[in-house]
Amino acid sequence: MAKQRLTSADVARASGVSQATVSYVLNNDPRQSIPPETRERVLKAARTLGYRPFAPARVLRAGYSRLVLLVAQFEQVDPNFARDLHYLQTGLAGHGYSLICHVGAHMTAGLTHPSVNLTPAVVISCVDETDPAIAAFLRQFGVPVLSISTVTSGQAVGRIQVTHLAQHGRRRMVFAAPERRDVQRLVQARLDGVRQECSELALEPPFVQVVPLSRSGSREAIAKILAHRSLPLGICCYNDEVAFAVLAALSDAGIPVSDSVAVIGCDDIPIAQFSIPPLTTIAFNNRQFLDLLIENVLAASQAEPTQEAPQIPLSVVMRASA
Amino acid sequence: MAKQRLTSADVARASGVSQATVSYVLNNDPRQSIPPETRERVLKAARTLGYRPFAPARVLRAGYSRLVLLVAQFEQVDPNFARDLHYLQTGLAGHGYSLICHVGAHMTAGLTHPSVNLTPAVVISCVDETDPAIAAFLRQFGVPVLSISTVTSGQAVGRIQVTHLAQHGRRRMVFAAPERRDVQRLVQARLDGVRQECSELALEPPFVQVVPLSRSGSREAIAKILAHRSLPLGICCYNDEVAFAVLAALSDAGIPVSDSVAVIGCDDIPIAQFSIPPLTTIAFNNRQFLDLLIENVLAASQAEPTQEAPQIPLSVVMRASA
DNA sequence: CTGAAAGCGCTTACAG
DNA sequence: CTGAAAGCGCTTACAG
Numbered sequence: 059m060a061k062q063r064l065t066s067a068d069v070a071r072a073s074g075v076s077q078a079t080v081s082y083v084l085n086n087d088p089r090q091s092i093p094p095e096t097r098e099r100v101l102k103a104a105r106t107l108g109y110r111p112f113a114p115a116r117v118l119r120a121g122y123s124r125l126v127l128l129v130a131q132f133e134q135v136d137p138n139f140a141r142d143l144h145y146l147q148t149g150l151a152g153h154g155y156s157l158i159c160h161v162g163a164h165m166t167a168g169l170t171h172p173s174v175n176l177t178p179a180v181v182i183s184c185v186d187e188t189d190p191a192i193a194a195f196l197r198q199f200g201v202p203v204l205s206i207s208t209v210t211s212g213q214a215v216g217r218i219q220v221t222h223l224a225q226h227g228r229r230r231m232v233f234a235a236p237e238r239r240d241v242q243r244l245v246q247a248r249l250d251g252v253r254q255e256c257s258e259l260a261l262e263p264p265f266v267q268v269v270p271l272s273r274s275g276s277r278e279a280i281a282k283i284l285a286h287r288s289l290p291l292g293i294c295c296y297n298d299e300v301a302f303a304v305l306a307a308l309s310d311a312g313i314p315v316s317d318s319v320a321v322i323g324c325d326d327i328p329i330a331q332f333s334i335p336p337l338t339t340i341a342f343n344n345r346q347f348l349d350l351l352i353e354n355v356l357a358a359s360q361a362e363p364t365q366e367a368p369q370i371p372l373s374v375v376m377r378a379s380a
Numbered sequence: 381m382a383k384q385r386l387t388s389a390d391v392a393r394a395s396g397v398s399q400a401t402v403s404y405v406l407n408n409d410p411r412q413s414i415p416p417e418t419r420e421r422v423l424k425a426a427r428t429l430g431y432r433p434f435a436p437a438r439v440l441r442a443g444y445s446r447l448v449l450l451v452a453q454f455e456q457v458d459p460n461f462a463r464d465l466h467y468l469q470t471g472l473a474g475h476g477y478s479l480i481c482h483v484g485a486h487m488t489a490g491l492t493h494p495s496v497n498l499t500p501a502v503v504i505s506c507v508d509e510t511d512p513a514i515a516a517f518l519r520q521f522g523v524p525v526l527s528i529s530t531v532t533s534g535q536a537v538g539r540i541q542v543t544h545l546a547q548h549g550r551r552r553m554v555f556a557a558p559e560r561r562d563v564q565r566l567v568q569a570r571l572d573g574v575r576q577e578c579s580e581l582a583l584e585p586p587f588v589q590v591v592p593l594s595r596s597g598s599r600e601a602i603a604k605i606l607a608h609r610s611l612p613l614g615i616c617c618y619n620d621e622v623a624f625a626v627l628a629a630l631s632d633a634g635i636p637v638s639d640s641v642a643v644i645g646c647d648d649i650p651i652a653q654f655s656i657p658p659l660t661t662i663a664f665n666n667r668q669f670l671d672l673l674i675e676n677v678l679a680a681s682q683a684e685p686t687q688e689a690p691q692i693p694l695s696v697v698m699r700a701s702a
Numbered sequence: 703c704t705g706a707a708a709g710c711g712c713t714t715a716c717a718g
Numbered sequence: 719c720t721g722a723a724a725g726c727g728c729t730t731a732c733a734g
Contacts, residue, residue, distance in 0.1 A: 063443065065711055076721040081713055089714095091719070110522040113499040114445065115711035117436040118726050121385065125497045127480070132466035133459075140457030144484040151491035156498065158449070158480040162466040169473035175447045176478065176498060177435040200432040273653055299651050306654040329621050331595055332628040334656050387727055398705040403729055411730095413703070437727035440710050 064109050073103035080104070084111070117177070124155040126355055127178035129196065131185055132161045133240045138325060142344050149352045155179075155359070163192045173199045179359035180204060182351070186243045202358040204351070211370045212244050215340050216251020219294040219322045222338070222374050224259050228292030228320055231256055231264040232283050234304050236296045237271065245296055248324070252294050264294070269303050276303040277310055284311075289318045292380065298323035298330050298339055305333050305379065320380035336377035343371040386431050395425035402426070406433070439499070446477040448677055449500035451518065453507055454483045455562045460647060464666050471674045477501075477681070485514045495521045501681035502526060504673070508565045524680040526673070533692045534566050537662050538573020541616040541644045544660070544696050546581050550614030550642055553578055553586040554605050556626050558618045559593065567618055570646070574616050586616070591625050598625040599632055606633075611640045614702065620645035620652050620661055627655050627701065642702035658699035665693040 066084070070077045075096060082090040083100040092100075103109075117123040128143065147157040160172055163185040181203045187193050196203050220231055233252050235245050252264050265287050269279040283291070295301035301323030308315055315321055315335055323330060323339035330337040347370045388406070392399045397418060404412040405422040414422075425431075439445040450465065469479040482494055485507040503525045509515050518525050542553055555574050557567050574586050587609050591601040605613070617623035623645030630637055637643055637657055645652060645661035652659040669692045 063711080066713095067711080070721095077712085078714075078721060078723095079719090082720090085713080087714090093719075096719085108522070110495065110520070112440070112711055113495060113497060114436040114439040115726090116713080117497070118434070118440050118710090118728085119712045119714085121726065123436065123497050124492070132462040135457060135459065135462030135465070137455075137458055140454040140483060143457075144454035147482070147484050148488070148491065151487075154492045154496070156482075156492065156494040156496070158482055158494070158498070160469070160478075160480055161462060162469050165473075166470070169470065170446070170476045170478065172478040172480070173432065173435060174476070174478070175435060175439070175445050176480070198432070200430070271650055271653075273658065276654075302651045302654040306656065309656055328593055329624045329651075331593075332598075332624040334628065334631055336595065385727080388729095389727080399728085400705060400707095400730075401703090404704090407729080409730090415703075418703085434727055437710090438729080440712085440726090441728045441730085443710065 063112060064107055066109070066111065069100065069104045069107060069109050072107060073099045075100060122359075123177060123179055124153075124359070125176060125178040126150055126155050126157045126180050126182060126359070127172070127176070127199070128157060128159045128182040129163050129185055130159065130161055131163055131240060133238065134184055135161060136325070137328065138342070142348060145345070145348055146352065149348065150355065153352070153356060155355065163195055165191070165195050171195070171198050177201070180355050182206065182355065188243065204354055204358055206351070211342075211372070212247030213251035213254065214369070214372055215324050216248040216253075216294065217255040218251075218340055218372055218374060219324070220252050220255035220259065220261075220264075220292075222322060222376075223292030223294065223320055223380060224255075224261065226292075226320060226380060228290065229261055230287050230291050231261060232287060232291055232293045233264045233266045234269045234279070234293050234295040234300050235266060236300050237268055237275075241296075248294075248296060269295075269300050269307075271299060271303055273306065276307040280304065280307040280311055280313075289313075290320070291318070292320045293322070295321060295323045298325045298327045298337060301330075301337050301339065301379070302333055305335075305337070309334065315379050322374075322380040326375050330375070331377065333379065335379050338377045338380040339375050341373050341375045343373055346371065385434060386429055388431070388433065391422065391426045391429060391431050394429060395421045397422060444681070445499060445501055446475075446681070447498060447500045448472055448477050448479045448502050448504060448681070449494070449498070449521070450479060450481045450504040451485050451507055452481065452483055453485055453562060455560065456506055457483060458647070459650065460664070464670060467667070467670055468674065471670065472677065475674075475678060477677065485517055487513070487517050493517070493520050499523070502677050504528065504677065510565065526676055526680055528673070533664075533694070534569030535573035535576065536691070536694055537646050538570040538575075538616065539577040540573075540662055540694055540696060541646070542574050542577035542581065542583075542586075542614075544644060544698075545614030545616065545642055545702060546577075546583065548614075548642060548702060550612065551583055552609050552613050553583060554609060554613055554615045555586045555588045556591045556601070556615050556617040556622050557588060558622050559590055559597075570616075570618060591617075591622050591629075593621060593625055595628065595632075598629040602626065602629040602633055602635075611635075612642070613640070614642045615644070617643060617645045620647045620649045620659060623652075623659050623661065623701070624655055627657075627659070631656065637701050644696075644702040648697050652697070653699065655701065657701050660699045660702040661697050663695050663697050665695055668693065
């Protein structure tokens with residue numbers, strides 16, 4: 059015989075009251091006034107038996123859950139992301155909502171869709187919804203989807219990188235792109251931002267170069283850049299990882315950073331300060347953005363589809379590389 | 381009036397069959413033989429209406445869900461972690477299970493416990509269960525908890541670091557610990573491993589130094605190390621981040637790495653190859669470990685508490701720093 | 703091959 | 719203040 063689930067009826071029996079009373083006590087229903095003695099008895103019985111309400115039954119009864127599912131690609135997950143996730147989760151938990159995370163938006167044939175096992179109230183999407191497979195995956199939940207638009211903030215990043223480099227005297231720009239395929243939409247957005255700002259500042263269009271995350275690949279990439287653009291240069295890197303690759307290759311080539319070539323990254327990962335020289339980069343100031351997102355989640359779960367998520371404030375973290 | 385949920389009864393009505401038939405068709409029940417014509421009619425109606433089964437009702441009926449919740453601290457989340465998460469998730473989805481992730485094991489008073497909103501079949505714990513608050517948090521789910529023992533593999537890491545450094549001629553060891561409080565249990569495990577191996581190889585006990593993740597802090601840390609131990613040295617770093625800090629400080633101090641001081645990290649993060657010099661480090665070979673974990677999840681969700689998770693295989697990634 | 707009915711565990715009008 | 723009863727949406731014996 060399989061294990062028998064402990065129900066509120068068991069608690070009722072053990073404490074000599076009805077199931078309704080158990081529910082009132084356990085949920086602290088403010089519309090009922092239960093005598094302290096009865097309340098104590100119920101609480102004690104529940105504790106003794108080790109009773110836990112069965113969430114699905116509760117959700118079925120209520121007709122909705124306070125479950126928020128955040129969907130991300132595993133490539134997006136890094137320490138900054140984790141910190142934000144934790145912040146969101148804490149904020150939502152204060153409103154009774156549980157935030158959980160699904161990593162990996164692609165569904166290969168034969169794999170069970172998460173909606174079989176859970177029904178969130180809202181889905182937060184961090185993924186590329188222009189991909190039809192991903193869009194279908196999100197639609198499958200049948201609940202409101204809140205998109206974190208990485209595109210507009212991506213453009214802003216590119217613009218700020220150029221602005222900073224131009225303010226420090228650079229006139230020729232390079233965009234160092236990652237090799238990774240999975241983030242090409244975001245790469246495109248950042249590059250668009252770089253292009254726009256170059257155009258506004260009347261600089262020549264940026265030279266675009268993919269910089270592989272390998273020692274030899276990054277060296278070749280730098281060689282190509284130098285073959286096409288003369289020094290001094292400003293290099294806008296897709297992110298701090300790419301910037302590390304660029305700095306290493308410049309070091310190998312004996313090119314002084316900041317004098318001949320200024321390098322700026324994006325993300326401000328913890329070890330950005332330990333590159334040689336220390337990396338100037340872009341930081342995301344996510345707090346206020348996340349607070350708004352929380353409000354949007356509450357609104358979306360209770361009623362109408364929501365307004366677009368607001369912009370993420372950015373700032374330059376200036377160190378030595380640019 | 382709130383939105384009305386679409387039920388299987390609606391589909392039954394639309395296709396002129398009973399609710400039971402709808403369920404048989406949608407779940408592909410092998411014990412029923414539905415005429416293709418009826419099947420088509422039901423499928424079409426479901427599609428037209430946009431029907432999705434309500435997961436909580438299904439779970440309530442079944443008595444269990446195929447939901448696996450992985451609990452982690454946000455400090456543990458990095459790209460490697462994400463990759464493993466994605467691998468696990470894909471593997472479990474093949475068995476009908478959904479893997480979701482809860483980031484942040486601490487529950488401050490007043491925050492809703494996730495079990496209010498969902499009932500997993502199994503919890504995978506990546507967190508420190510010796511912390512009573514965390515243990516209580518996990519127990520609250522009332523389902524089997526699978527622990528990923530980071531402790532034993534932590535010791536193995538420390539041992540391998542020392543072994544490698546000793547093989548390359550180092551006799552004096554330093555353990556570079558992180559400042560972070562949240563990972564002290566794992567730090568202790570790695571340090572234990574370093575101590576054990578030093579003792580077995582008849583080396584003097586390691587000198588332990590905290591290396592803060594700041595430029596000046598790491599410089600001071602290196603100064604302290606040099607004040608207590610003479611060159612040449614081998615430095616076992618808690619992880620690659622700490623190793624970056626150590627390398628930067630050694631560079632600042634003008635001490636040649638690998639000659640005077642050998643440095644070894646742990647994790648093999650993507651940019652480890654871009655440090656100057658490239659970082660020798662420890663890689664986790666998680667595939668086979670994760671496959672076993674999947675089997676354990678299936679076993680735990682169906683029946684008995686399980687055996688301890690197996691060891692994670694390790695390997696040295698040799699570059700230039702040690 | 704198909705349908706009427708029971709029941710999973712919970713909460714909440716409703717009647718006392 | 720307390721309890722009996724209905725019903726959330728689903729699946730699955732069971733009867734036809």
